[in-house]
Amino acid sequence: MEQAIIVTVRHEKEDRDWSAEDLLAELRELAISSGVKISTEVIAKCSRFSPRYLIGEGKVGEIASIAEEKNSNVVIFNHDLSGTQQRNLEETLNIKTIDRTQLILDIFAQRAHSKEGKIQVELAQLVYLLPRLVGKGIILSRLGGGIGTSGPGEKKLEIDRRKIREKITRLKRDLEDATRQRDARRKNRERFSASTIAIVGYTNTGKSTLFNALTNAGVYVMDKLFSTLDPTVRKYILPNNQRVVFSDTVGFIHNLPHHLIESFKATLEEAVQADILIHVIDISHPKVLEHNKAVHGVLAELGIENKPVINVLNKKDKVEDEIMLSGIKRYFDSPIIISALKKEGLDDLIDRLITELSSFMTDIKVTLSHNDMGKYNIIHEYGEVLKEEYREDSIYIEAKVPLRLKTMFF
Ligand code: GDP
């Protein structure tokens, strides 16, 4: 595991709403999400940024001696670095130096699962790297591997300038193809549609823990196709026999650099397509309301702020103060309170899902001939059968089925 020094730069004017400690906490969470081990945390307060190093030379010297003493592999800044700043820092510190954008892109690269998402992230990485490939510093440090160098999937990033240009052109073409294929695939999936539920929320709120808690509970049936294709999409059968597909998404991040929004959106493709969102909120986090605001900002940017949302307040086991809990509760519309870790409150969540999803279900009453076994099976697989009568040469069924199935078959 890479040993990282994380450096929080706080600009007295730009970051007025955030204390140095808040910024540090955020960088810490991001760094841990990316899979490094933090050996030292440094705070640098500035009233102006230096074009040479971003931060003052004194601080750079301090970081250099920490890096040597702790045998660190990487320095991570919470602020964007220009190509020159990054190069100067790498040369002076003699260690790989990455900024917030690269850190976030690295996290996206590890978590983008759809083909489109992977291409988007790789494109963003290459576009980011290209103007920075001047001196030898960055090239050498990139070769070392580790954080800041991972491409989507198992790949390493290209570091040759000419190859990068060619790659960018190729990726842009691939992206168009992938978008077309995705639309075709989605149509196919809708045919046998389960309703889709995307788990969204700020980074580190417990989305993946909830995803696993829900889908590993005894009642679900792992769909082989989904589970092998994509570890973040799983099928689940609700107690009323309704099929749903859960997808886990990458976390939202406060102040996402604007040029990353496209690749971020690609990692949220599942949320854009979903019927319902589960918004996981960490109520033990001191910045819970700011997080909520950030998430809603991104949902609006994706044009999905009007989708049905279930607000799930997670980590209730960490909040002992009842008064504080009821205070937070008031900020959210009909919240469900759970502990994903302790698997508490999940039944309430499932009940709410069934209620929300009922608007995607409709009643049918059909009489099927014995030649209609195809339809019979579809009703049983995707619907909730309320009544079934075997008649002389037909079967009479009353059932609730997904709306889309009704328009397609009945
Ligand atoms: P994600 O980034 O939203 O997917 O968050 P994760 O599911 O990876 O969880 C982030 C951290 O929060 C992990 O250390 C989890 O163990 C922890 N966590 C998740 N749910 C709970 C909970 O209900 N209670 C407590 N105490 N910790 C939780």
Ligand code: MG
């Ligand atoms: Mg997660």
